[in-house]
Amino acid sequence: MGPDRTEDGDLPGRPLPARxxxxxxxxxxxxxxxxxxxxxxxxGPAVVAARAVAAVxxxxxxxxxxxxxxxxxxxxxxxxxxxxxxxxxxxxxxxxPEAMNLLLVGNDSRADLSDEQLAELxxxxxxxxxxDTMILAHVPADGSQASFVSFPRDSYVEIPGHGxxxxxxxYAHGWSGAPDSATDEERRAxxxxxxxxxxxxxxGLQIDHYAEVDLLGFFQLSSVVGGVEVNLCEAxxxxxxxxxxxxxxxxxxxxxxxxxxxxxxxxxxxxxLDRIVRQQVFLAGVLRKMLSQHVLFDLGTQRRLVQxxxxxxTVDRDLDLLDLARQVQAVTPDSIRFxxxxxxxxxxxxEQGRSIVELADxxxxxxxxxxxxxEPETPPEDxxxxxxxxxxxxxxxxxxxxxxxxxxxxxxxxxxxxxxDLEDAGxxxxxxxxxxxxxxxxxxxxxxxxxEALAATLAAxxxxxxxxVDDEAxxxxxxxxxxxxxxxxxxxxxxxxxxxxGPAEPGRTAADTGCIN
Numbered sequence: 001m002g003p004d005r006t007e008d009g010d011l012p013g014r015p016l017p018a019r020x021x022x023x024x025x026x027x028x029x030x031x032x033x034x035x036x037x038x039x040x041x042x043x044g045p046a047v048v049a050a051r052a053v054a055a056v057x058x059x060x061x062x063x064x065x066x067x068x069x070x071x072x073x074x075x076x077x078x079x080x081x082x083x084x085x086x087x088x089x090x091x092x093x094x095x096x097p098e099a100m101n102l103l104l105v106g107n108d109s110r111a112d113l114s115d116e117q118l119a120e121l122x123x124x125x126x127x128x129x130x131x132d133t134m135i136l137a138h139v140p141a142d143g144s145q146a147s148f149v150s151f152p153r154d155s156y157v158e159i160p161g162h163g164x165x166x167x168x169x170x171y172a173h174g175w176s177g178a179p180d181s182a183t184d185e186e187r188r189a190x191x192x193x194x195x196x197x198x199x200x201x202x203x204g205l206q207i208d209h210y211a212e213v214d215l216l217g218f219f220q221l222s223s224v225v226g227g228v229e230v231n232l233c234e235a236x237x238x239x240x241x242x243x244x245x246x247x248x249x250x251x252x253x254x255x256x257x258x259x260x261x262x263x264x265x266x267x268x269x270x271x272x273l274d275r276i277v278r279q280q281v282f283l284a285g286v287l288r289k290m291l292s293q294h295v296l297f298d299l300g301t302q303r304r305l306v307q308x309x310x311x312x313x314t315v316d317r318d319l320d321l322l323d324l325a326r327q328v329q330a331v332t333p334d335s336i337r338f339x340x341x342x343x344x345x346x347x348x349x350x351e352q353g354r355s356i357v358e359l360a361d362x363x364x365x366x367x368x369x370x371x372x373x374x375e376p377e378t379p380p381e382d383x384x385x386x387x388x389x390x391x392x393x394x395x396x397x398x399x400x401x402x403x404x405x406x407x408x409x410x411x412x413x414x415x416x417x418x419x420x421d422l423e424d425a426g427x428x429x430x431x432x433x434x435x436x437x438x439x440x441x442x443x444x445x446x447x448x449x450x451x452e453a454l455a456a457t458l459a460a461x462x463x464x465x466x467x468x469v470d471d472e473a474x475x476x477x478x479x480x481x482x483x484x485x486x487x488x489x490x491x492x493x494x495x496x497x498x499x500x501x502g503p504a505e506p507g508r509t510a511a512d513t514g515c516i517n
Contacts, residue, residue: 081315151167159198171191231516288510337507344360454478
């Protein structure tokens with residue numbers, strides 16, 4: 001059942017300012033005719049997150065035109081705003097302030113859905129104000145690409161002021177922790193701020209902007225763009241839970257089926273992790289449609305998409321949708337990448353016996369997100385504007401590189417074996433023993449300032465090792481700390497995943513159409 005309309009045919013919501021209302025000076029019949037073709041159905045947070053991103057990107061497709069300017073102004077004037085960004089607990093901006101990190105959140109509250117709507121969408125009963133879809137989007141300063149990183153809802157993390165809990169409880173903790181006198185709007189802001197603080201602490205990144213979507217008040221984006229193409233490796237029948245019943249192979253889904261597609265986790269080999277991939281594939285399909293000629297040149301579709309964004313989004317007070325559109329105007333499907341945050345154990349349990357997802361350690365997470373937020377590589381050398389390539393670090397003879405070997409891998413005898421191999425390669429070994437702890441994931445080479453050539457010589461024997469300057473290191477000696485990824489002298493390090501995790505989740509681009517679970 002679609003939402004009620006006003007007598008002019010519009011959805012209820014924030015009124016459009018007179019200066020932007022195209023019906024000003026037009027007859028009621030004309031106004032009704034322009035809006036009368038809009039129909040839709042409510043959907044879920046993952047679908048809405050996809051719609052919100054795509055509808056914002058739709059402004060890009062009309063950038064530079066008067067119509068695009070008008071649509072952008074409509075979205076700016078009608079979108080909901082909240083104080084989502086905290087004044088503290090949000091990491092400092094990186095070296096490139098023009099780059100942007102946007103936290104996309106899908107709120108799974110069903111409090112405002114009728115019994116009929118819950119049944120129609122197989123949405124179950126209201127589960128409170130947990131956030132089951134959390135995606136961090138990064139756009140570099142030049143807007144040439146975009147990265148979307150999903151967080152499992154059961155990620156077991158430190159929530160500032162509340163100890164360790166599932167990530168999807170952060171928003172609820174903030175909401176319930178607001179003063180008794182707080183309004184609903186203030187509680188929503190408190191929930192958003194605590195979630196932003198939690199994600200910032202987890203990633204080491206500053207969250208620049210925030211966008212939240214919920215179950216109510218939206219057009220069905222997949223229907224607006226004519227359905228979304230997906231590809232399943234096997235047929236699924238989850239009629240007892242999500243209502244998802246789909247054949248194997250390529251197919252086009254929209255409406256309630258789209259919600260069922262992104263909600264299913266029962267019956268999938270990896271549960272919520274496969275559901276995350278479903279969400280990413282759905283979003284990728286929407287973006288492909290958004291960037292296709294079918295949508296690119298259909299001004300009516302563009303108008304409905306921007307209306308969907310303005311009615312579906314609650315954003316922070318500083319997010320300028322037109323600035324965002326200008327920043328990502330060069331994006332293409334193959335430059336939009338989807339990934340999942342690094343995971344250590346996807347089948348863990350907490351002290352209460354609840355199923356949780358243990359993420360990788362803090363160093364690994366911060367390294368992952370530092371790489372994610374790194375600026376794209378400079379143009380090739382034959383490009384006129386390409387800078388000179390940096391010179392390779394100087395090296396010296398191995399006999400001039402004294403090495404101290406410390407075992408942080410937890411594997412007995414690893415330091416002694418590495419020391420013997422280094423001596424065979426011509427390196428003088430000052431000593432070997434145990435590191436300060438035995439759970440290093442990454443093999444690390446530490447050196448004093450000025451000893452870069454010594455460190456580079458040793459690094460050539462351990463490709464992929466992390467090289468760090470350590471002010472407390474002994475000048476003239478390089479420390480080699482063996483981690484779990486150490487594969488031997490003369491061998492590249494090998495990334496380690498836990499048995500519970502299995503192989504690392506491969507990333508996807510919006511151009512990928514291969515089958516999924």
